[in-house]
Amino acid sequence: MANAWRWFHQLGSPKYLFQKTGQWLPWIWGATLILLAVGLYYSLWASPIEVRQGQGHTVRIMYVHVPAAALSMIAYIAMAIAATVGLVWKMKMAFAAVRSIAPVGAAMTFLALFTGSVWGKPTWGTWWEWDARMTSELLLLFLYLGYIALHASFSDRSKADKAGAILAIVGVINIPIIYLSVKWWNTLHQGYSVTEEGALDPAFQTPLFLMLGAMYLLFAALVIMRLRAEIILRNQKARWVTEWATGQSTERGDA
């Protein structure tokens, strides 16, 4: 416990975090690429087409859509957790993490919307349906963009961090409310349920789980890359950054 606490504190040090993430990153990328290669092989080649609902090959869109949608939600929750850590323990690196998750989370949300839309066209004949999940994703995208816009509107970064953190926390309280409201509203209007839950055929499970794993790792890798840039951005005047940039330090710092 004491060890975990100390480690948590060390993560608050920009230099330590930068060095550690620099060590982790190649491993994460390696695992990502392996998993992604296997996942793509299964999802695009070695998996059957969907017959029961007549989706045919479009079922393959699911293997990017579902991970993107899952990550869009998880990323926002992660943002809110990091925001809470930042506000409660006054930990600046937690704010840097919030800022780093936001663009990747927004990208995932956009991808969930895009692939959902492309999946929708052949499945229910329209690019956009106001179904509960798609609508929630759209609102989630607005929340991400709102955070990024808010953060960008301050000249004082520490104010931007704290204001953004509050927004992230308020947003995460609202996500279930938004989702349930939209779902209720959707049943009221008898909309489709695109992503209707049924027992997933095991043949589809293998590529889906592989792609889920690959996308999670990819997400982590991208967030860490953004975080490392953010750390440097925030510590430009620190001596260790100069040493890192001019290569005077013996420690490995390159990504």
Add this chain to the structure above:
Amino acid sequence: MSQSQDIQFDGLYAHELTVSRSEQVLLEDADLHLAPSTITYLYGENGAGKTSLMRCLAGLLPEDHGVVYWNKKPINHPDSGYFQDLIFLAHSLSMKNELTIAENLRFYANLRLKGRVHQKSLSNDISGVLRELGIGGLENRMFAELSAGQQHKVALARLMLEPAKIWILDEPFVNLDQKTRGWLADKTLAFKEQGGVVLFTSHHHIDELPVDQNVGVEHE
């Protein structure tokens, strides 16, 4: 971390204070003691961080590092009573254009005293102070209708209407006529005699006001 028991200083004491504004560290590890019954003159070039230091001492700007104590307790400690004792007059006058002079002043007095104030005598006090400041009879004028100099005087009138033990004043003497400078210097000295702590900034020395301590925000 220093515990509050370790602090021996009465009045305002800033310990190892680091203050920054928009990513820029203005002040590093500063120790500052403002004892009761002292007047401190804070100087420094423009942009050196005088205002930020004052706002930090007033508890508005969060410090990067260090603690500010009021009578041996951290200022944010509920028992320190700091915010009851503090009048902070910032560069902005903090008065509403939509309210009359009397309404503005009465609001702040009521807010500080939590409404436990005799409204009639407060009105009399307001009239008295405004008379001293040479703007007597303007109580019911809208704040927006006054000249800049008059508005400044209204802001200063708060010092006489709200009981306090520490004044933090950002450029209080700027734009004041000779007579009002004298008035403010007299009142500041009287406040000091009663045990008050005063910290003020100014572009140049105020001849009317003998100070006990000069504090400069400077490069080392």
Add this chain to the structure above:
Amino acid sequence: MILTLLKRELKVARRNWIGLAIPLLFFIIVVSLFPFAVSPEAPVLQKLAPGVIWVAALLAMLLSLEQFYRSDYQDGSLEQLLLMSSPTSVAISKILAHWLLTGLPLVILSPLLAVLMQINYGSAGSSHTWVLMLSLVLGTPTLCLLGAVGMSLTLAASRNGLLVSILIIPLYVPILIFGASTVTASLENMRYNGELAILGAFLLIAIVFAPFASGRALKISVG
């Protein structure tokens, strides 16, 4: 303490009454555009009425938000308020003032809009107008509470005005959904108690969280 703060808010706002009247006027004018744009036929307007009135109310609330916060921030009185009273009570006084001076007038004006939008078409003497007012009574305070958080967050931001709308509108969606569908349910002669109860639940949740969050945000903006 909150009473002192609230009295001041109300007094300042009263002297600046035109700033309060404009969002209300906007509310009426926006709604009156729909007959021109869609159709003046009563059944069509009646069907649109809940949504149109609710969207207009929501936008009017957003428009009026600025004046309760901006000038206090700019003239420095906000920091004086925060020095002498707790951030949460400052937030509460502003939220209350905002509702009393914008939310409540919207509720009072809504029967007029109900008439313009033919809400009672084909069912004279029905209670649709009351339901509309009730939904606004329960919904507009939540709009004030969430708006207060958004406004407090953007006070110190450089680009403002529309920024607060971008932050807050996604959070307004649940209130809009249930507010409008309360009225729709009434128009369809269905029960609307459930919708009202959910609006009430939103209000309670917002009352618990929003003043605190808004107070923290005010403190950050001033710092």
Add this chain to the structure above:
Amino acid sequence: MSSWHEFIFMGKHGAYVWSSYLMTLIVLLGLFIGFRMMLKSLKQKAQQEAKAPSGERTKARKLKVSPTE
């Protein structure tokens, strides 16, 4: 999957499937390149700053307390 032909055309849904994967690739690759460039330009900036005379760097200030007689 039985043939390359089927792989490319995905039944008659090739455009839908491939555009999904392509867009995912573009967006994620865009992030990758963007973040990499961000770190690189920050590194260059830090290098330039290291070369600049140290006098240009603003130092934090100290308080100088002097009592008057």
